[in-house]
Amino acid sequence: MVRWATAVIREGEPADATDSRVRRRSWRPPGPVLQGLIAFVIYLVVFILGFGQGLITHLNQPSVGQVEVDPNFYVWAWRWWTYAVSHGLNPLYTYQIGAPAGNNLAWATTSPSAALLVAPLTAAFGPALSFNLTLLLAPPASAWATFIAARRLTGKFWAALPAGIVYAFNVYTLDHEVSGQPNLTVNLLMPLLVYLVVRWWDGTLGRRGYVIWTAVVVALEFYTFVEYFADMSLMLVAALGLGLGLAGRELRPKVFRLARHTAIAYLGAMVLAAPYLLYALGNYPSTLTRPEPFFSLDLSGLVLPRHDRLLGMTWWAAIAGHDMSATTYLGLPLLVILVLLAVFAWSRRLVRFLVIGFVVVVLFAAGPNLIIDGHQLFPLPWGYMWNGMFLRSAEPIRLILFGYLALAMVLALWLATVDRSWLARSGRWALAVVALAAIFADLPTFAEVVVPPPPKHWTPAIPSLQPVNALPAFISDGLYRRYLTPGEIVVIVSHRGNAGMLFQADTGFYFRIDGGFINASLSRVDALPPPVAAVNSLTPASKLGFEEYIAASGVGAIIVERAWSEEWMYNFADIGLKGVNVGGVTIYDTKGVTPPADHPKAR
Numbered sequence: 001m002v003r004w005a006t007a008v009i010r011e012g013e014p015a016d017a018t019d020s021r022v023r024r025r026s027w028r029p030p031g032p033v034l035q036g037l038i039a040f041v042i043y044l045v046v047f048i049l050g051f052g053q054g055l056i057t058h059l060n061q062p063s064v065g066q067v068e069v070d071p072n073f074y075v076w077a078w079r080w081w082t083y084a085v086s087h088g089l090n091p092l093y094t095y096q097i098g099a100p101a102g103n104n105l106a107w108a109t110t111s112p113s114a115a116l117l118v119a120p121l122t123a124a125f126g127p128a129l130s131f132n133l134t135l136l137l138a139p140p141a142s143a144w145a146t147f148i149a150a151r152r153l154t155g156k157f158w159a160a161l162p163a164g165i166v167y168a169f170n171v172y173t174l175d176h177e178v179s180g181q182p183n184l185t186v187n188l189l190m191p192l193l194v195y196l197v198v199r200w201w202d203g204t205l206g207r208r209g210y211v212i213w214t215a216v217v218v219a220l221e222f223y224t225f226v227e228y229f230a231d232m233s234l235m236l237v238a239a240l241g242l243g244l245g246l247a248g249r250e251l252r253p254k255v256f257r258l259a260r261h262t263a264i265a266y267l268g269a270m271v272l273a274a275p276y277l278l279y280a281l282g283n284y285p286s287t288l289t290r291p292e293p294f295f296s297l298d299l300s301g302l303v304l305p306r307h308d309r310l311l312g313m314t315w316w317a318a319i320a321g322h323d324m325s326a327t328t329y330l331g332l333p334l335l336v337i338l339v340l341l342a343v344f345a346w347s348r349r350l351v352r353f354l355v356i357g358f359v360v361v362v363l364f365a366a367g368p369n370l371i372i373d374g375h376q377l378f379p380l381p382w383g384y385m386w387n388g389m390f391l392r393s394a395e396p397i398r399l400i401l402f403g404y405l406a407l408a409m410v411l412a413l414w415l416a417t418v419d420r421s422w423l424a425r426s427g428r429w430a431l432a433v434v435a436l437a438a439i440f441a442d443l444p445t446f447a448e449v450v451v452p453p454p455p456k457h458w459t460p461a462i463p464s465l466q467p468v469n470a471l472p473a474f475i476s477d478g479l480y481r482r483y484l485t486p487g488e489i490v491v492i493v494s495h496r497g498n499a500g501m502l503f504q505a506d507t508g509f510y511f512r513i514d515g516g517f518i519n520a521s522l523s524r525v526d527a528l529p530p531p532v533a534a535v536n537s538l539t540p541a542s543k544l545g546f547e548e549y550i551a552a553s554g555v556g557a558i559i560v561e562r563a564w565s566e567e568w569m570y571n572f573a574d575i576g577l578k579g580v581n582v583g584g585v586t587i588y589d590t591k592g593v594t595p596p597a598d599h600p601k602a603r
Helices: 002-010 015-026 032-056 070-086 112-117 119-125 127-154 157-168 171-178 189-201 207-224 226-247 252-281 332-345 349-365 383-387 396-416 422-440 499-506 530-536 540-553
Strands: 369-372 375-379 489-493 557-561 579-582 585-589
Touching: 032 127, 032 157, 070 112, 070 119, 070 127, 070 499, 112 119, 112 207, 119 127, 127 157, 127 171, 127 189, 127 396, 127 499, 157 396, 157 422, 171 396, 189 207, 189 226, 189 252, 189 396, 207 226, 207 252, 226 252, 226 349, 226 396, 332 349, 332 396, 332 422, 349 396, 396 422, 489 499, 530 540
Parallel strands: 489 557
Antiparallel strands: 369 375, 557 585, 579 585
16 A cells, blocks of 8 residues: 555655545445444335335324234233233233133244333333334344345345345235234344354354354244244255255265254254243144135235236236235246346356245245145145144245245345446346336335225214224223223223224233134134124123123123224113213123023023
């Protein structure tokens, strides 16, 4: 550097020009940590501007999918783990819902790793805000994890940046985001595992570090979503088998060492997961069911966008028989990149690994039967594996997430390829931009689900009270303390999905509820006790059943959320219950309700 500067001065250039050239020559690009931070900020800004504005403007209230049951279950779960840990309770069994008997949560997806991560926010600002922040940060965090894996693989910032978009900002992730299912959107652990494998393979991470960090990542995935833990284990075994097949004689011993280290890491992860795992296996529910055919991948959905989405081309609706791309759309441009990379770089083992791996993922995601355009053509030879204990209630279509991860790495390699021709480089980036545009054109946004209009099939019992997401004043203003005693059992009746668990979480478990939804295999979708739901059609039999239920269950009040009410929800007055309107709800006191004196159970 000194010689170069001296030579410049001797040639008669001004000193200030020389200093400028020295500064330009000494500039270095940001290090990996700073690059990762820059990438995360970019992903966060893109996600908020493109998809999350509707959510961020309603951050402190229930916002997502209030006509569905899942979002408010997770709001409840975020509060439950904070409450259970701080009170020294068994977090895998609760007496707060399904009262008085309670509910086993071992086979419900409460995602304790995510819930405890935001526990300080839950304690300080409430579960609705911490849940909304989880949804807001999950895709950018997954994109960041993919970026660091792709950058480690390629060594290039700009080539790795679009990879995070493919993995985290796809229709699969965004569809579950707007459905309020963080167990399906907190997906940063899979690319982090890829990052650890790449670090071990290139020699920058030792055996001990790989084993320890892999054990932590696998255990965290177990505590985030047990089904993804099983899926990840399945894909990891398939990847190691494929790696052995492609490694060749000189690299096969290294792959064996990787498999051995990974097995040791899994043993460590099982030790970390043992408290949950042993409890879950000891409480395996007999009602878990095999997934329905529509939970398997339809191959049409890989290339056919939603007919009302793609760049406003409404003509697509005229030729699309049905919509098969709810969670699986990849787009033709991205698949073209996969094919082109395979054609021009098939000699590279990594390319063969990713291409074949993607095909394997698609075949597994197809489930028990091959489905094309909604038609089941024939059973697949490996379909029997979905009858196993751990996969019996799993959804094969969810494996497509690993397909997105493979394609993210494919895109990074495609863009990292060195071309002497400016035209070739431009062509690579042009095709990548088209691929990303095709993905973005098919995505939902939070604006579609935050403060939604009333469903077309439902008219509120009180027309002046349109459904809004904000909690009724009875809950938000603490009015419940005047009408309910601590620990009292109540039933919340509302068209809002899982309203009882939402209200209970916001009050910090002031009261217990009978009913509640924890998953489709173990709960009623309306989240109500059957005798209460039966009042929808008021008959002498349903009235008698309701009275028997109230007498036996200890329920002290029925609470109807008026803004989300239906006409049948006021049938309790016809039974003889007295209602009081307060703070946006109607409270029916059920104390003293018994079956008729001449009924056998009453005697």
